[in-house]
Amino acid sequence: MSSDRTFTARLNARAISVAYRTETGVRDWFSRRARRNGWTPAVLPYSGYSSRGTARVLARVVLAPPSFDLNARQGMRGWRHLLSLECPHTEVEITLGDTTVVATSDESGIVDQLIAMESPLGPGTTRAQLVLPGRDTVPASVHAISSDPVRGVVCDIDDTAWVTGLAHPFRAAWRTLRGTSGTRQSVPGMPELLRTALGADPDPGLIYLSNGPWNFVGAVTHFLELQEFPAGALLMTDWGVTPTRWFRDGKHHKASSIERLMEDLPHVTWVLVGDDGEHDPEIYLAAAREHPGRVAAIVLRRAGLKRVGEDEESVEGVPVIRGDDGDELLPRLRTVLPDGGATTG
Structure with missing residues (x-):
């Protein structure tokens, strides 16, 4: 019984590995075609938070055409949001207040960067500035939380x-x-x-x-x-x-x-x-x-x-x-x- 479970677990692990490599390979194939058609990395900004001199900035890097319109995505039907080409291992320059860092997107194109601030942010919502070569600067919201209890x-x-x-x-x-x-x-x-x-x-x-x-x-x-x-x-x-x-x-x-x-x-x-x-x-x-x-x-x-x-x-x-x-x-x-x-x- 134990050997059967071990065999099943190994078979499942192998199937998962094959599926992951297949999914990644398909994404890479579409990405190469998109780049040949002039698509380049673009940033989708997310909302992060900050308090007591540190800030968490969130975003995603995807491949997009030159005419990419961030605002037009808001009214799309749900299924269309799933049609994106994530762009892994891409460097993004982030400026927040007096601090500038360079972050790298992960395998899913996600940027999740914790920043030690040179000067703590003031109260309320501020904007981090995200920069990719060849693209306009994109603002990402950062919600500054009180440093007091x-x-x-x-x-x-x-x-x-x-x-x-x-x-x-x-x-x-x-x-x-x-x-x-x-x-x-x-x-x-x-x-x-x-x-x-x-x-x-x-x-x-x-x-x-x-x-x-x-x-x-x-x-x-x-x-x-x-x-x-x-x-x-x-x-x-x-x-x-x-x-x-x-x-x-x-x-x-x-x-x-x-x-x-x-x-x-x-x-x-x-x-x-x-x-x-x-x-x-x-x-x-x-x-x-x-x-x-x-x-x-x-x-x-x-x-x-x-x-x-x-x-x-x-x-x-x-x-x-x-x-x-x-x-x-x-x-x-x-x-x-x-x-x-x-x-x-």
């Missing part, structure tokens, strides 16, 4: 900010691939809930955390702006075969992202907002157990799939509240926050 929020996207319907996989896939940022439905009451969770602290931290692919970051950002969600950094992941797995591990992505936020921002106490449709309950409950004093509340929208920790009203003294949407969750959240969720208005 402050409350922050981690918020899921699917079935928390917008309606995906993961309880019905085919319907969810249709919404994702067919819809646009303008046709997506917002979960009622969520923008106000997030503003309340952030409270009256000056320059709080807001991080949108999703298992969706980076390809959809423009559509997500546009949706959040249209629906008047508060501005924040956005952390997504990459779909597709890896050298060791058929699919990216969404649970690991979220858990490791929260762990890094705990390390990067040790002075922030978090409100964790998600839903019961994927792994949010177990990830958030684990974070509260592993980081005593760092989680102020766990807020879970009922999306209809799982009931992990359904009977728990608190974990390690952290209140766990549940409801069908932001309108139902908001008054419950106000009762458990130390300041009642007072906002600056």
